[in-house]
Amino acid sequence: MSQPEILNQAFELAYTYTRSTGPVIGRFLTELKKRNIVGIKASDGRVIVPPMEYDPDTAQELSEFVEVGQEGEIVSFAWVKEPREAHPSDKPFAWALIRLDGADVPMVHCVAAGSEEQVSTGARVKAVWAEETIGFITDIRCFELV
Amino acid sequence: MKDIAIVGYQQSDxxxxxxxxxxxxxxxxxxGKLYEQVGITNAQDVDFVCSGSCDYLQGAAFAFVMGVxxxxxxxxxxxxxxxxDAAWALYESILKIRMGQAESALIYGFGKSSPGELPIVLSQQLDPYYLAPLWVDTVSLAAMQARMMLDQGLITEQDMAEVVARSRQNARRNPHAQLAGDVSxxxxLAQETFVSPLRKADMCPVSDGASAVVIATVEKAREWGIPYAVISGIDHCIETHNLGMRDLTDSSSTRTAAKNAGMHNGAVDVAELYAPFSHQEIILTRALGLDSNTSINPSGGVLAGNPMMAAGLSRIGEVFNRIVSGEASRGIAHATSGPCLQHNLVTVLEKA
Structure with a gap:
């Protein structure tokens, strides 16, 4: 009697998939890789940055992209005296809500500054790009005061 | 529709x-204490059990199953x-009873936050593309919210400090509280800021703990012959996950939930509000339109101790305690979830 053929399949214990970020988030991240920042128009015409797939008030699907500026102003901020290990800076820095020029909705990111006194609501900031951009929110390394 | 009541509440230190x-x-x-309070032997004596917990705190998928x-x-x-939070487990249990599939339910919530770095753990529950990769922590988001209110002249640092002082003082009468004392x-205000403009005292502490509640139809509560408080209304509402699109100085979802739960159909003697940061208690008080006729957070609230996933259920339990003791006739309990009061649940409790 001949031996039955034994079926074999290599198995790698891992998340062996990549996740598609879709046409809206994916577009934003792809633009970041090219060092551009885009937002999207909400139902009422407000420009949302980073873009959302659906309008949170009307649930309308959104698709009209708008390029926005790489400078903007601080809407509010938190000064972190003792950065946590996971934080993007090991020196004191600010988390801020930043409204970019041409956008209506502020976005959350970090602001590099020497001291809390240098940061204020209304202060102008500009994006600082990472040395290598890969299509991640961290392609914007931080914002710095203008 | 059958009326539903809370018949027992216990919490750990x-x-x-x-x-x-x-x-x-x-x-x-x-x-164990809850079974004794209600007069039952174990979980076999209720028709349904629902728990609230967070696998991120335990750091393992399906960790909640061990709770069973x-x-x-x-x-x-x-x-x-x-x-x-187990306040939402209570909500699910109410639906179960209203559908006629149960007459009684046991609800419990638990959280052991001490092994991890809680604000960073919670950062991973934020938007997975725009926020989580930045590791922006929930304390910093609340600090931005507080600064917005300070900038707009809606609150002062003195107002925030008074919330903390009242919490610490009220907590002296709460034997389970983690932080209590004669604090002014x-x-x-003499403390330095931590994540400016917040001081450490403006933040709830990191806590380990659990709490549990038994609810039943009013008929069942009478059959058991134990004191109860009627749940006359409950509702929850959520706001967008995009922080930039919310009015962070207000809590519109809390206001809507309170209205839908029927809060305004009578006087509110007591309110237990889940405000993890001092300024958020002020946001909630204003959104709910509460005034000096309402005793706010007589337990000290979560500034006196914040067991994740149990603290919202405990707010309901604290109001229950005050109604069955005769201290209050009607009260509301609020629970929250998500950054800067994103998702809010309001329960109205009344004397039987």
């Missing part, structure tokens, strides 16, 4: 570090879980 005591060991004594060990689920029981607003 709130501690900053429960040490080697694991989640199941935190829950078991709470359930605290119940002794043999023979099999009808059981469910929400990856949310000036004592708070």
């Amino acid at each position: 709130l501690v900053s570090d429960a040490g080697a005591c694991n989640e199941v060991e935190m829950i078991i004594p709470v359930l 060990d605290a119940l002794g689920a043999v023979p099999p029981i009808k059981e469910s879980h929400v990856e949310m 607003a000036d004592d708070v």
